[in-house]
Amino acid sequence: MKDIKALQTISLKAIELPQFKEIRGKDWVSFGEKNLFPELLIDLYQSSSIHHTCVNATADATAGEGFYTVGTEIINTQGDTLNDLLENIAIDFVLFGSYAINIIWNRAGDRIAEIYHIPVANIRSGKMNEEDVVEEYYYSNHWANTRKYEPVRYPAFSTTDNRGDNASQIFYFKPYTPGADVYALPEYQACLNDIELDKRISRFHNAHISQGMFPGLFITLTNGMASPEERQMIYRDLENSFSGEGNAGKLFLSFVDSPDRKPIVETINQANDDYYIVLQDRIMNSITTSHRVTSTKLIGINDASGFSNNADEIETAYAHFLSTVIEPKQKQLTKSLQKIVRAFGLNVELKIIPSKLTFTNTVQTLPPTL
Numbered sequence: 001m002k003d004i005k006a007l008q009t010i011s012l013k014a015i016e017l018p019q020f021k022e023i024r025g026k027d028w029v030s031f032g033e034k035n036l037f038p039e040l041l042i043d044l045y046q047s048s049s050i051h052h053t054c055v056n057a058t059a060d061a062t063a064g065e066g067f068y069t070v071g072t073e074i075i076n077t078q079g080d081t082l083n084d085l086l087e088n089i090a091i092d093f094v095l096f097g098s099y100a101i102n103i104i105w106n107r108a109g110d111r112i113a114e115i116y117h118i119p120v121a122n123i124r125s126g127k128m129n130e131e132d133v134v135e136e137y138y139y140s141n142h143w144a145n146t147r148k149y150e151p152v153r154y155p156a157f158s159t160t161d162n163r164g165d166n167a168s169q170i171f172y173f174k175p176y177t178p179g180a181d182v183y184a185l186p187e188y189q190a191c192l193n194d195i196e197l198d199k200r201i202s203r204f205h206n207a208h209i210s211q212g213m214f215p216g217l218f219i220t221l222t223n224g225m226a227s228p229e230e231r232q233m234i235y236r237d238l239e240n241s242f243s244g245e246g247n248a249g250k251l252f253l254s255f256v257d258s259p260d261r262k263p264i265v266e267t268i269n270q271a272n273d274d275y276y277i278v279l280q281d282r283i284m285n286s287i288t289t290s291h292r293v294t295s296t297k298l299i300g301i302n303d304a305s306g307f308s309n310n311a312d313e314i315e316t317a318y319a320h321f322l323s324t325v326i327e328p329k330q331k332q333l334t335k336s337l338q339k340i341v342r343a344f345g346l347n348v349e350l351k352i353i354p355s356k357l358t359f360t361n362t363v364q365t366l367p368p369t370l
Helices: 037-047 049-063 082-096 187-210 228-242 273-290 311-343
Strands: 020-022 029-031 099-105 112-118 123-125 136-139 152-155 168-173 217-220 264-267
Touching (some): 099 311, 136 168, 152 168
Antiparallel strands (some): 099 112
């Protein structure tokens, strides 16, 4: 039986931007620590409520109301439309800074037959050739376990070498970023540690409530050294009796035959509420700034002044958000997809219908006066 440790140290480290490495014996370029940087971004997205909201709000606005004219065009045998594709690649583009689609050419190689969204987190780039061009990509559903989920090779998108085994291709889009030749990095990369901090604070408060004994109390039993089995039993009894939100306020009763043998219960000083309020404000400002959200009201987050009834103020903030953040992203998406839809047989200029703000007027009816 393991003995109870009185003290334990932990080592925490900051999130660092990923390095792109070519590893001997691997056909793909490693993406960050253990080749799992996209999985780290997914974890942060799922663990930070502020970051999650910013990503969703930006992706929703980027997809808008879909494409003009051609949005309902069916693009594959599963019945997906261009609008479905737009919604999927919009959230990938915001979250990862890139997107990927699977292109399938017809037998003649003169027209795209099908287009499928493919999660860009599951894609790894092949190594560049002598002309600094990526000729292949690799797909795995679980890069942490490539023995079980063996990566599958796909040729990179090409309008010429697209027949036979090369008919199914990967189109990987990333905007130009200095120093990122193979993979894209998200625009919010500068606040990754603040997003991680938001996640850790949430888990800390949850653990503090669920395991209420830590770090609030330090209990010393002065009636001698118990055996390891007895210590384990005493610890379990105290934990079951006093930790957790359901045990708050319970009576702690001790029987001793001498004052010298009474248990010593010491309170461990903790940071006050103001500390966490200031820290949370700092985190929110950092994350929303990194996402270039012009007003937290646009993503449903209240500020110190409460929800504003001034529709003009919100419309002004939204118009600025559209022009500085959303429209540039829409331009990148439509420009990159233009050659794909034309090869698919749709000779139209892609345009996205912008989302519109709607306001509901609430009329309060006063009771009649007597």
